[in-house]
Amino acid sequence: MNRRKAYRVVIVSTLVALTGLLVVQVYWFVKAYDLHEKQFDEKVNLALRDLSSQLLTMDGDSTSRIDPVTKTSSNSYYVDFNNYIDYHLLDSLLKTTFPEYNLLLPFEVVVYEERSMNITLGAFYKDGVASKAEPTCLERTLPKKSAMDFAIIFPGKKTEIVGGLGIWIFSAFTFLAILVLFGFVIIDLSKQKKLAEVKADFINNMTHELQTPIANISIASEVLRKAGSEISQEKAAHYANIVYIENERLKSQVEQVLQTARLEKGELSLKKDEVDLHSIIEEVIRNFQVRVQTRHGQIKSKLEALKPFISGDRLHLANMFYNLLDNADKYSPLPPDITITTNNLDDGVVVTIADKGVGMSRDVQRYIFDKFYRASGGDVHDVKGFGLGLTYVREIVKAHQGKVSVSSEVNRGSRFELHFQNT
Helix, strand or coil: CCCHHHHHHHHHHHHHHHHHHHHHHHHHHHHHHHHHHHHHHHHHHHHHHHHHHHHHHHHHCCCCCCCCECCCCCCCCEEEEEEEECCHHHHHHHHHHHHHHCCCCCEEEEEECCCCCEEEEEEEEEEEEEECCCCHHHHHHHHCCCCEEEEECCHHHHHHHHCCCCHHHHHHHHHHHHHHCCCCCCCHHHHHHHHHHHHHHHHHHHHHHHHHHHHHHHHHHHHHHHHHCCCCHHHHHHHHHHHHHHHHHHHHHHHHHHHHHHHCCCCCCCCEEEEEEHHHHHHHHHHHHHHHHHHCCEEEEECCCCCCCCEEEEEHHHHHHHHHHHHHHCCCCCEEEEEEEEEECCCCCEECCCCCCCCCHHHHCCCCCCCCCCCCCCEECCCCCCHHHHHHHHHHHHCCEEEEEEEEEEEEEEEEEEEEECC
């Protein structure tokens, strides 16, 4: 088993174990709740049977049998009393009997006509004091010798039971917190691992990219040094030109890395003036045209914006457009076919750069603006670059209070849209 698979197995196993512990905690919480509810029901049953017996005894009836208390809902208990109830006596017994059974919750008492849903009396008790729920019922004289039943309702029963399960709740939430924190740690570790891999790939790629101009400079300078006066002026100029071109290439690569670092730190200062996007685009096209033509490709422009002026830094905007053209060229295996268009919208100007290259899948589109990311074919990166070009594009657009978006289809090309505010 390789290291990556072992890493995944450990993560999955830990998640399964923690989830299992959480499920066990929830299971025992439910069991504990059921047990506490059963104990509460038992206390209520005993208290109500005791209270009913006292009511009958004080009323001089010692022969009537008390039927079992019926639980009509999760918090309602019905007593089939079938005898006359003296409210004042019931009130007195409720205040003394319930505390004996440690029933201290606020409750409602409702007196019904025998085996009927017609309410004769109702009151709410809190801290041993009754408040009238239906004053007209309580103030009237109850009919003598009328058979009645009564019910007790505990509105806060569930809250009371849950409150008694504090240790179970704490335990369950602790495991849940551990699971959530573990998830965050895993996500962060995965991001760090991915970043480490991307950085390692960037360093390897940068080393390879820098080696080429360094090697060319070394060879050309060595020829010039050894040949001395024996080399012709034409050849000397040729090798000197190689040194110059490769040196410029080297400076460009180093500058790209430095610019991205400055952007990240917020140290890149922009010199903003009113600039004409059309003139910048035309200049970039002229400089890039030779490269495209050597591959028998073409760059078409449709600069139709009537108001192409924005507040921006001409140099960085030019570099940004150059990066987008460079990207379109690199990912066009056939002769490049690139189109640049501009149009005005209500809130500004939009620049579109479209190509007919290899295109990108939706998954790739999610990451192309990330630093060091390079789209690849399988496990092989067959396109040169540091993976910083589109990151630079995004940051420059953002620095100009604009927006950049991409749409693409595999084997059908890509389309970048840049939105800027007019001055």
